[in-house]
Amino acid sequence: MAIVGARPARRFGLFGRTRPRPRTIAQPRRRAGAGRRAQRVGGVPGMLIGIAAAAGLALFHLSQSSHVAATGYEIADLHAALAELRAEQQQLLFQIGEARSPAVIQHRAKTTLQLETLSPDVVTFAQPSTKQHK
């Protein structure tokens, strides 16, 4: 059963009334408040646009932040990969250094290649040329 004289339901919050109040008052009065109402109607979409813009900006900021963070993590991963490669390079340089050790070369030359140490007596030095080269 309808309640006679009951006021229409209102919502709390920014949007105010959900539907207009029934107009039972004479026309002139309505005309008198029309400008204010029109202003009120024009303010809501403005506010909505502002809110939408703010939300858009917030979303844009969020997406950019996420993108920066993701890129940062990608860079960090690349750094880590670079560090691993550098570590491997260092290991390789160390192994090259070991392989180039005169003691290692001498050992391999003697055992693997069966080379003998040359007696210093057989080393002869070339005499400096006396001819003048033009």
Add this chain to the structure above:
Amino acid sequence: MLARTDSRARALILLLVAAIVATGIGTRLAWWQIVERDPLTAIALHQLARHEQIPAERGEITDASGVLLATSVELQSIFATPPSVEDPESAAALLAPALSMDVDDLRARLTSEDPWVWLQRRVDPTVSERVRNMDLPGIGMLPETKRVYPVQGISPRTTLAAQVIGFVNVDGVGQYGIESAEDDLLAGLSGSVAAQEDVIGRQIADSVDELRQPVDGSDVQLTIDAGLQHLLEVALWSTYRRNSAEGVTGVVMDVTSGAVLALATFPSYDANRYGTLDPEVFSNPAVARQYEPGSVMKAFTVSAALDAGAITLTDRFKDNNNLRIGDVRIQNADRYTSPYGHGRITAGDVLKLSNNVGAAKIGLALGRERLYQAFRRFGFGVPTGIEISGEASGVVWNPDGPNGSGDLTAAQNAFGQGLSVTAMQLVAGYAAIGNGGELVTPHVVAGWTTPDGTYHQAQPPTPRRIMREETADTVLRLLTDAVDEGIAQPASIPGYSVAGKTGTAQIAGPITTRVQTGTDERGKPIYERSTHFGYVNGWIDSSFISLMPASDPKICTLLLIHRPATWGLYQMAQRPDDLFRELAPDILSYLAIPPDRPAQPVASR
């Protein structure tokens, strides 16, 4: 049926409740957001803050031709978080063989009450790979930098020129050798970063509050030549074993620049595994050990006397193998073969025969003070300034000072006893004879390259003239005669003129003797052990110093054998002059120094 007023009342109540709740929430929010803002911000920043050091990369050490002698590698250090280890028993059993650790020790660590423990630091890549593949819960790895020395030495478990280079400890600080002496240059400056991290510890991009970039260390290039160093180490390692010596030392130096081309000692060590060794082996005896040099000092005595005009080459000194100063009797090393001395001998004969009596008389002819001052001019008693840490200064007493004994000190110093020197001081002194009378500063650093790629050549101090050029040339000739005709003949090599001097000096140490302190009631003697400090029988330092080629010296070499096994009158398996004859041709060939004499048969010993 509800009346209109009831509805309003309910709405009002609801509104009131909502207002109260909203006010409460708002107040609470305002409390956290406004009143508690700063402390909460601080807590949040603290939780997110990441402040870490960015270590600078330590510079490399290379030899004169760029061979890598020391570099840094990144290795994994293995740790455990004991509360997260699910089955410590099986984890210990699995890890023990991989880490070469005791199972019980490992189990104790894995069941430790500590939240975090190291298991092994800086393990080989093969080991870290094995551990990674095990994928054990509670076991993790962290990268750490380790200093490595890739070039192996000739003897097992040694690295080339270990005592020249030194090593870096676990804290990254250089110890001994160049690593210590040039630590500031090599280490660089570490940087730091203050930023925020996410929940799993990754740095959040664009959150850096403060960044100080590290400045990497400079790469140091040595004057040491790895090939020559190897030749020297091969020769020294051989004689070290043949002589069952306590130690051997060898130096090859450019006489003009003072650049040390090779510097080797045994016993040596593996700088990659220094942790388990006796620290005594770390210091470089060529610069750190001071010893009585013996007859090699005679060349300086003769140089000083000739330079001061106290003697001439034709002056003769009577050698009857018996010079008495106070209670002390000075004799020659060949006292058993020439018990009455060699008669009237010249300064040249003193060097040829390595005559103690003659050298003492020349020293006394020069005068105590002038001999002392000459030795100081030659650089004895002060460190040479070489860039190897732990250099000793040696000791030369002023004969007229509180520790001197007047003529006795001067006479003993004249033939190399009663004073102590380092091998490097001797080499620098002989280099002065070889280069026309200028004392050069021995150095092992050729230069360094800063991280921006700029090479800086090391600038050793300007050589200092310490004797006239004529004097240096004269002594050089006398030393050449000592090898051609004197007791250093075993050191002569075909095709090259060699100027050189042998030196053998006794070593002082504790001597324990039995002393009769009385007799017992039956008349039997009672002995007690008594220890005093004196020259120990059979303990010697035997050395040979040379300048090659003597016609225009390029290099000075020193070979020193410390406490070889001896018998008879200082007989040993291989004398340093014999070693020199084996080694010198290799050195000359390696350095491409052409012969200055027609090849001739090696003089018979």
